Amino acid sequence: MFTHIAYNPEILNGKPHIVGTRLSIEFILELVASSATKNDILRAYPQLTAEAIEEALRYAAQSVKNEILLDVKVSA
Secondary structure, three states: OOOOEEOOOOOHHHOOEEOOOOOEHHHHHHHHHOOOOHHHHHHHOOOOOHHHHHHHHHHHHHHHHOOOOOOOOOOO
């Protein structure tokens, strides 16, 4: 399903990252959130491909797609 994303406990403590790099999906999202364009990211990190960036965004979307937040009140 995701060919550009890997998990390895020896790399970034197991955080999902782009294969062949130490760039986490989280980091890619932070770049996008800070208004970096795909071209900005590719210029700054030439080891990435456009496909890897797109896959990182799809991975993030998939990760939160079925997320449910519960508001639980705990009384002491």
